[in-house]
Amino acid sequence: MSRAEATKSRILQAATAEFAAYGFAGARVDRIAKAASVNKNLIYIYFTNKDTLFETVFEAEVARGLDAVPFTVDDLPGYARRVHEHCRRHPSVIRLVAWHRLERAGRPDPTTTSPSHAAKLAAIETAQREGRISDTFGPDILLALIVALATSDGPLGAVALPHRPGDAEEIGEAIAEAVRKLIS
Numbered sequence: 630m631s632r633a634e635a636t637k638s639r640i641l642q643a644a645t646a647e648f649a650a651y652g653f654a655g656a657r658v659d660r661i662a663k664a665a666s667v668n669k670n671l672i673y674i675y676f677t678n679k680d681t682l683f684e685t686v687f688e689a690e691v692a693r694g695l696d697a698v699p700f701t702v703d704d705l706p707g708y709a710r711r712v713h714e715h716c717r718r719h720p721s722v723i724r725l726v727a728w729h730r731l732e733r734a735g736r737p738d739p740t741t742t743s744p745s746h747a748a749k750l751a752a753i754e755t756a757q758r759e760g761r762i763s764d765t766f767g768p769d770i771l772l773a774l775i776v777a778l779a780t781s782d783g784p785l786g787a788v789a790l791p792h793r794p795g796d797a798e799e800i801g802e803a804i805a806e807a808v809r810k811l812i813s
Contacts, residue, residue, distance in 0.1 A: 637675055639665040644686045649721035652728035653683045687725050688739050694722040695745040702752040703761065705775055705812050706805035712779035713801050723780055746772075762812040774811060778804050 630638070643664035647656045658679055662669040676682040697719075698711045716723045726740060740746065753768040766774065782800055 636665075636667060636671065640667060640672055640675060640682075641686060641689065644682050645690060645721055645725070648683055648686055648728065649724040653679070653732045656683070658682075687729055690722050690725050691739045692743065692745075694719065695740070695743055700745075700749050700752070702749075702756045705753075705762065706808040709775050709779040709808040710801045710805045712776060713782075713804050714797075716780055717797055740776075766811075771811070775808055778807050778811075 640661065643661045644656075646664065647661045651657075656679070658669055658672055661682075662672055665672075672682065676685060694715065698708065698715050700708050729736075729738065749772055750768045753762070753771055756762045757764040757768065762771075781804070
């Protein structure tokens with residue numbers, strides 16, 4: 630990795646932490662520069678402005694998150710459980726999604742416009758057509774419900790689930806069971 634690539638990587642890492650913690654409005658380029666050990670002007674040279682930096686971070690984290698969790702249409706309960714576990718291990722992903730939805734309404738959302746998302750929808754549609762899973766809900770609604778269940782105990786969840794030692798496993802199983810019932 631070249632020196633420039635290493636610097637850009639440090640900036641993106643610092644920006645990811647900053648945007649996940651404070652959102653777009655609350656994030657400060659000065660703090661990102663300090664955390665990345667770079668001159669603030671270098672951030673503008675690489676990314677032009679704070680908006681471009683946020684979108685770069687968001688798209689990279691969402692793409693990484695979408696690709697990190699294996700999707701198998703024949704195991705949607707397992708997929709939901711894996712999404713839940715991924716979000717627990719990588720809370721910055723779900724926090725960035727929450728900030729994007731709060732502060733960037735109306736902008737394209739890579740969580741629903743990516744090729745990965747389209748492939749998942751196509752697989753669900755095929756499984757529904759073949760009668761392997763329920764067609765009570767269209768593919769887009771079904772996938773949205775599965776992801777909502779999987780992320781229900783994060784910042785996007787409407788209700789805070791109780792957290793005690795060992796709850797992650799119990800919550801993961803409850804999510805998987807809810808998806809089983811949803812697709813049967």
